[in-house]
Amino acid sequence: MDTTRNDLLAAWMREHGHSSNSLSEAVNKALELLTGRRGRFDDASVRGWKAGRVTWPNAATRAALKDVTGLDATALGFVPRGRTPSTPAPQQEDPIKRRTLVTGGVAAAAAAAAPGTAHRRIGMSDVDRLQRRFSAIIASDHRHGGLRGIEQRAAALADEALNLQNAGSATHRVRSSLYASAAAFRSSAMWAAIDGRRYDDAKAHMREAQALAELSGDQAIKFRIWSHTGTLYRHMGRPADALAANDVARNLHITRRDPMFASLGLARQMAIHGVELDGTGLRRAFDQAQAAMDRADPDAYRPVWLLAFYDQAELHSLALSAHLSLGDHAAAEYHAHRCLAALQPHMRRSRAIATSRLAHAQLAQGEADAATHTALTVPADAATQHARVARMLQEFGAALRATASGSPTVQTWTEHTAAWRARV
Structure with missing residues (x-):
């Protein structure tokens, strides 16, 4: 032919x-x-x-x-x-001429829509530059976590991505990518606020992120935001709302296409079951999350935010949290050791959280000396500056004094926490 x-x-x-x-x-x-x-x-x-x-x-x-x-x-x-190709038609025009006409028309429309705004072409290179800066925010979050400065930087980057939408012309692909990037940045601001226990701020970021995700049409970022919403409600003590939000994430078709997303959704469902004191649901969700992770293609393309944190260590971390909520302290200790053994060195915030939870699990089993030794290994900056870690260690100290009042272990803990505070 x-x-x-x-x-x-x-x-x-x-x-x-x-x-x-x-x-x-x-x-x-x-x-x-x-x-x-x-x-x-x-x-x-x-x-x-x-x-x-x-x-x-x-x-x-x-x-x-x-x-x-x-x-x-x-x-x-x-x-x-x-229509035959030889029929005079627009598609047979000279490509350079057509390109000039098309971009010229878009430029005129943009100029009319935004008088006085300098026009330029927005491309994927602009998106890539924003994503590289986003990677730095994620790295800072893994080192410190929960800080208001991280929240503010992520929110500012989201605003910058939105400003680019009005800075010039772009293809649908580029505009969708900018909306998806803005949603991802706002979602990171939401996560930093959750981590810092600033729940009203987190809810404000959540609403903005959900709207941006809808504009982007990006399934991965929709999953991230609804999954974070479930985590927010879980931390606020609203398990029914947490399950509803997490179900929205789990019902997105990206979870059927990529088992790693399915695994994360199940892992976070497991943590909610712990708050609900549903031991059967908790254990079933863990097994399903592990099976989905085992099925996932390790070489599949995934967004940077997922690659940066979700792995075997995070699955055990969520299981640790779930079993602590349930009151199964022996299982919590088991998952804590598995989490700490699998954590990558740069995950300093996650290590501090898992170590604090391990101390709680050991103390609840009557091992005051071992628990205190564990808690003393939490770095001073995390113990005093990370809201979640600081609260867990305050609760640990109160439980230790209640169970081992007057013991040398309590004295050791009191002196050590005083030294932490003196460094701040």
């Missing part, structure tokens, strides 16, 4: 830095958002489009292509059925 190469599509791909692989992946994602089912295109499919072997994709594919590129199929060089 005689075919005519689709030079317009090839030109658009060169201009926007797309390979056949990256364009097929973007179209697959757009199809998933449009239809609920992920597309099955690959680099060979895109090469077929460029070679002219496919002259008019089906309606769903055309809609996905428009979402990715911002252009109709004819503007990308595809030919409707019944």
